[in-house]
Amino acid sequence: MWLRIDSRSSTPMYQQMIDEIKARIAKGALAPQSRLPSIRELASDLMINPNTIAKAYQELEREGVIEVIRGRGTFVCREQEGAGGAVAASARAQVRDMLTRVLVEAHHVGIPLADVSRELEVLIAGWPEERGRYSDE
Amino acid sequence: MWLRIDSRSSTPMYQQMIDEIKARIAKGALAPQSRLPSIRELASDLMINPNTIAKAYQELEREGVIEVIRGRGTFVCREQEGAGGAVAASARAQVRDMLTRVLVEAHHVGIPLADVSRELEVLIAGWPEERGRYSDE
DNA sequence: GCAAGTGTATCATTCGATATAGTACACATA
DNA sequence: TATGTGTACTATATCGAATGATACACTTGC
Numbered sequence: 649m650w651l652r653i654d655s656r657s658s659t660p661m662y663q664q665m666i667d668e669i670k671a672r673i674a675k676g677a678l679a680p681q682s683r684l685p686s687i688r689e690l691a692s693d694l695m696i697n698p699n700t701i702a703k704a705y706q707e708l709e710r711e712g713v714i715e716v717i718r719g720r721g722t723f724v725c726r727e728q729e730g731a732g733g734a735v736a737a738s739a740r741a742q743v744r745d746m747l748t749r750v751l752v753e754a755h756h757v758g759i760p761l762a763d764v765s766r767e768l769e770v771l772i773a774g775w776p777e778e779r780g781r782y783s784d785e
Numbered sequence: 786m787w788l789r790i791d792s793r794s795s796t797p798m799y800q801q802m803i804d805e806i807k808a809r810i811a812k813g814a815l816a817p818q819s820r821l822p823s824i825r826e827l828a829s830d831l832m833i834n835p836n837t838i839a840k841a842y843q844e845l846e847r848e849g850v851i852e853v854i855r856g857r858g859t860f861v862c863r864e865q866e867g868a869g870g871a872v873a874a875s876a877r878a879q880v881r882d883m884l885t886r887v888l889v890e891a892h893h894v895g896i897p898l899a900d901v902s903r904e905l906e907v908l909i910a911g912w913p914e915e916r917g918r919y920s921d922e
Numbered sequence: 923g924c925a926a927g928t929g930t931a932t933c934a935t936t937c938g939a940t941a942t943a944g945t946a947c948a949c950a951t952a
Numbered sequence: 953t954a955t956g957t958g959t960a961c962t963a964t965a966t967c968g969a970a971t972g973a974t975a976c977a978c979t980t981g982c
Contacts, residue, residue, distance in 0.1 A: 658939095660969055671885070674892035686928060697971045702929075713893060719928045719979030739894035740904075743887060747905050748808070750883045751912065755811035756850060757876035761909045767877075768884050768905055772898045775888065795968095797940060823957060834942050839958075856950035856957045 650685050653694055661696060665704035670713060673724055676776040680726045684714065787822050790831055798833060802841040807850060810861055813913040817863045821851065 651668060653661050672678040684690075687705065691698040705722055708714045716722050754764045788805060790798050809815040821827075824842065828835040842859055845851045853859050891901045 655970095662969080667886070667889075670893055671889045674889040688927085688929095699972085700970060702931095703969090705929080711893070716929065717979085718930080718977070721928060721979095735895050739896065743891050743894070743896060743901060744904055744908070746883070746887045746890065747901070747908055749804070750880060750887065751908060752804075752808045752811040753883065754880050756807055756848070757880070758870065758872050759876065759880060761912060764880060764884070765902075765905055765909060767881055768902055771881070771884055771888060772902060775898060792941095799940080825956080825958095836943085837941060839960095840940090842958080853958065854950085855948070855959080858957060 649693060651690065651694065653696070655696070662700050662704040662707070665701070666707055669704075669708060673713065678724050680724050682724050684722045684724070686721060786830060788827065788831065790833070792833070799837050799841040799844070802838070803844055806841075806845060810850065815861050817861050819861050821859045821861070823858055 651665065653664050655661060657664065659667075669678065669684070678684075684705070685693065687698050687701045690701050694701075705714065705716065709716050709722075713725060714722050715725050750764060751761055754761060788802065790801050792798060794801065796804075806815065806821070815821075821842070822830065824835050824838045827838050831838075842851065842853065846853050846859075850862060851859050852862050887901060888898055891898060
């Protein structure tokens with residue numbers, strides 16, 4: 649099974665697909681230009697409606713993550729967004745906002761903020777690769 | 786106005802209240818034992834239905850963040866969860882999951898992972914206080 | 923050309939969460 | 953006793969998620 653989806657989760661199935669596919673690309677498990685399963689194929693595989701898959705693919709295309717070629721299929725974009733170029737201020741603000749939420753949550757479950765920082769370091773250290781796309785490192 | 790809510794946001798109003806109140810507590814802007822506005826008061830203030838406020842308060846009480854005293858009002862708990870005690874493994878897993886999402890998002894908008902780490906350090910450095918509740922620091 | 927496989931675009935429908943509206947109840951305080 | 957507190961319940965309207973079905977435009981291979 650190419651993908652695993654929890655139909656009873658409170659997060660919509662199409663959103664789960666978006667998150668999972670973006671995660672795989674970010675971690676290098678889905679290489680650029682590689683092909684994704686067809687809508688109908690994935691739909692019958694997961695036993696859900698093709699429209700749900702289509703919605704996820706359309707959103708991923710809108711975000712510039714995948715590329716759709718009519719009649720051929722959907723593929724991971726060869727160049728991910730922002731590579732080498734300037735990063736929008738809104739994008740940085742969004743990341744900062746997400747980090748703030750993590751700190752708030754950590755506080756309420758009793759995790760020291762220093763532990764959050766350490767955990768992030770571990771995650772980054774274990775990150776598959778960035779393939780030297782960023783001159784910053 | 787005690788609280789500001791965006792009724793047109795995609796995130797439910799009651800969820801916005803939960804997030805904002807938890808953030809204020811975590812940052813020390815809402816001290817333990819301090820009183821929250823009454824349901825009807827806040828409802829007429831925000832010009833929304835009292836049931837929506839009640840839902841937010843009930844969820845916050847379920848999470849152990851606030852304390853409800855019938856006939857008197859709602860108050861911030863004097864002891865936040867996990868203070869000094871053991872932190873559930875599921876809580877740490879949740880924080881790790883949130884951090885992973887941040888890294889995935891950062892990747893797709895072209896922000897170097899090292900920048901995320903730096904941003905987190907800045908946020909922690911500017912965090913109001915932890916009042917020495919954690920022996921870890 | 924034709925068949926099969928791709929994504930796209932509709933429509934109608936079901937289902938659950940969100941939010942509103944109104945009413946009634948139990949408790950605490952002055 | 954009057955007022956203010958949170959709680960509980962029903963009913964209703966709205967919206968997003970998901971399904972089901974159909975039709976269309978395009979690409980590829982026979």
